[in-house]
Amino acid sequence: MNTTTTDRTAPIGIFDSGVGGLTVLKEILELLPFENFVYFGDVGRTPYGGRSKEIITQFTKQDIAFLNEQKVKFIICACNTASSTALPDICKDYDIEIIGVIEPGAKAAVKQTQNGKIGVIGTNATINSNAYASYMHAIDPKLKVFSLACPLFVPLVEEGYIDKEATYLIARDYLQTMKDVGIDTLVLGCTHYPLLRNVITDIMGDSVRLIDSGEESANESFRRITTTELIHPNGSQVPSPEGDLKYFVSDVPEKFSSVASRFMGREINNIARVDISKY
């Protein structure tokens, strides 16, 4: 990696299979408001979670190629599926630093657990990759890690089924095993899952600590950027001027615009479309 020649005024790139990564963007914006950001949401090919490793890797490479064309200085892969299934094999192929959500989420969980029993929930691809468990075991081989795919959580969140009885029933089906084995820490291994925090807490009980891997990766990115030569020169100004935000999507921008405005709590109009299959 060659950070010394990097243009520190260049934007930070964030990508996700869809809109979920906006929660990570929102977190990091609070920490680094003076940085410029480029967000790419692959809404034209979302969701990644049920696809094969091969195609997730192909999509992830295209997402990174697009951000590199935008001359970003640092990349955050906000998608758990891409972070777990594609990144470990491909991130060494790039000069630019790319951070995923697995390592920060796993680290936080290992730090948090007291009884050594950690649960991980995510999409089929994230769970099949075993990435969270592998990383946790690299830190401490004695940990007991229980991983479970919850494929209905994403569509339930996207349809606004947040506090409904049906969602509780489905969440109870999924999470009963996690209760039975007595985990004390549960990693929300998908950017959509924090929206079901209330349902999950009701089922698991207050004693189980929930880890939001998106939040953890925003914190980790903040640490890496502020401790390297990557930080924008405006960061040293008081008050620092606000950075630019650019949004790109792989389907028409209209639908993304309304969802993104809701996620970000501000009107978002400057969204451009990208034909991502060309990258």
Add this chain to the structure above:
Amino acid sequence: MNTTTTDRTAPIGIFDSGVGGLTVLKEILELLPFENFVYFGDVGRTPYGGRSKEIITQFTKQDIAFLNEQKVKFIICACNTASSTALPDICKDYDIEIIGVIEPGAKAAVKQTQNGKIGVIGTNATINSNAYASYMHAIDPKLKVFSLACPLFVPLVEEGYIDKEATYLIARDYLQTMKDVGIDTLVLGCTHYPLLRNVITDIMGDSVRLIDSGEESANESFRRITTTELIHPNGSQVPSPEGDLKYFVSDVPEKFSSVASRFMGREINNIARVDISKY
């Protein structure tokens, strides 16, 4: 259209956004067992139902281009989303006959209704297109057509949530309006929905007739093929030899293989992968 020069031994092409179209293939195989078939399932980009008209049209054109390269003699678009959102604008651009699922489903419903009140359920894109209602009104402008998107039905079916309490609760949420307005006929405007037939009948009652648009389009294709010069010469042999079946998908074949074997009730191994973004 120029059917007189068509090679009658050429295969019939069927495509869908994923696996749902296999139900249509199964129906038509029983009617035309001596024909050759090529099935394409766009599992690498499924589902289509929540995407924009623009991208659904782009995907549909690529699906048709692939089948044309296979030199098919007739195309069945088994996907309701593609049939309603893309086909009406593009099918005139092709020499080959392309049949969608909307027209056959709409016709069957109009024939069936006695009180003139018809319900249509489907994906967001299918309902937004208003294709079923437009076609029904072209037949009889006095019909009252009530259209409703049920976006959670596809993931529920794909996760095997067929007879669960959560599925009943969600279906009741969706279908209550249809009960209130007193429809006597309900079009299942998505190839996944017939798998929820029991749940839907329990909620709507036995007096509401369900129309399976996939089944209707298989019947309609049978009529068109047998009444034109398209029928395979083997059809006149008794007993007629069985035709060939070829399967193509846009992600790795392994997962499709197990689902397809279940749908078709026979072991399916001859599945090839296609990079559909190149078409």
